[in-house]
Amino acid sequence: MIELVNVQKRYDARIALDIPQLSIEPGERLAVIGPNGSGKSTLIRLLAGVLAPDAGTVQAGNLPRGEIGYLPQQPYAFDLNVQKNVELALAGEAEKAKIAQAALERVGLLHLSKARANRLSGGETQRMALARVLARPRKLLLLDEPTASADIQAMELIERAILVYADQTGCTLVFSSHAPSQAMRLSTRVLALDSGKIGELGETAQVLQSPQAESTRAFLKSWRI
Ligand SMILES: Nc1ncnc2c1ncn2[C@@H]1O[C@H](COP(=O)(O)OP(=O)(O)OP(=O)(O)O)[C@@H](O)[C@H]1O
Ligand SMILES: [Mg+2]
Known part of the structure; x- marks a missing residue:
């Protein structure tokens, strides 16, 4: 179990x-909206352990780093080809190339496996970084806006890849x-944040279809689900 207690982060x-x-x-599968x-x-950065809280505790179930897959909102491309970028997630594994290619195929990027990663478009870079995260089983998947730069077709593909991965590995997913x-399609629970505080937290359909908090209602108003 993951638990946050009295957590504060200031900038x-x-x-x-x-x-x-x-x-x-x-x-x-928790959606943070x-x-x-x-x-x-x-x-998400606190959960990934790349940021420390100013107060309180973040417990991510004592998971070792390798069991946590973290996709930052602005993913990074190393100056290697796309496939090598994905292989970076596969330190010990045999058949790295095959596993990396399978991960690239799941996000629809196999055709670019030999391309230079730092020349990719924003959406392609995001998909490559997702392939790096999905290349091996993890206990906890932390995805910060995994489809922010994706076109509609890519979005469908990425959502499917995430759901298949979650089903196959049984991982905990926070995105x-x-x-x-998207929260409706992918999550079982929704956490609606309101200026850094919990505006509302509950089952997905409950929060999205009959929001209780005024802040959630305001946020959802311009969306038709
Ligand atoms: N490194 C930083 N230094 C100063 N302020 C920061 C820093 N990172 C985030 N903030 C501020 O903290 C607040 C929360 O930022 P955060 O990135 O968590 O928001 P978000 O919900 O992810 O937004 P978005 O939808 O734009 O991705 C914002 O007001 C932001 O300006
Ligand atoms: Mg953000």
Whole structure:
């Protein structure tokens, strides 16, 4: 189980995240939604361990680094070809090339496996980074806006790849999204952030179809699900 207790994260004097308590159960799929600047990336970075809280504790089930797959909102491309970028996730494995190609195929990027990674478009870079994360089984998958730069076809492909991966590995999935419709398709629970605080937390259909908090209602107003 993942647990946050009395977590606060500040940037300068401003509080970006303030969460008294949050538990995430093994195998659940949690969508973190909320407007720009509401703290989605901050929460995911705290869970990934790339950011430390100013107060409180973040427990990610004592998982070793290798069991956590983290896709940053702005993923990084190493100056290698695309396939080698994915192979970086496969330190010990035999048949690295085959595994990396299979991961690239799942995100629709196999045709670019020999291309130079730092010449890819934004959407392609994001898909490559996702292939790097999905290349091997993990216990916890943290995806920060995994389809932010994807076109509609790519979005469908990526969502399917994520769902298949979650089903096959039984991993816990935490992802952020601007799109309630994506939260509907991928998650079992939704956490709606409101200026760094928990605006609402509950089962996906409950939160998206009959939101209780005024902030969630305001956020969902312009979306048709
Ligand atoms: N490194 C930083 N230094 C200063 N302020 C930061 C930093 N990172 C984030 N912030 C601020 O903290 C708040 C939360 O940022 P965060 O990136 O978590 O939001 P978000 O919900 O992911 O937004 P978006 O939808 O734009 O990705 C914002 O007001 C942002 O300006
Ligand atoms: Mg963000």
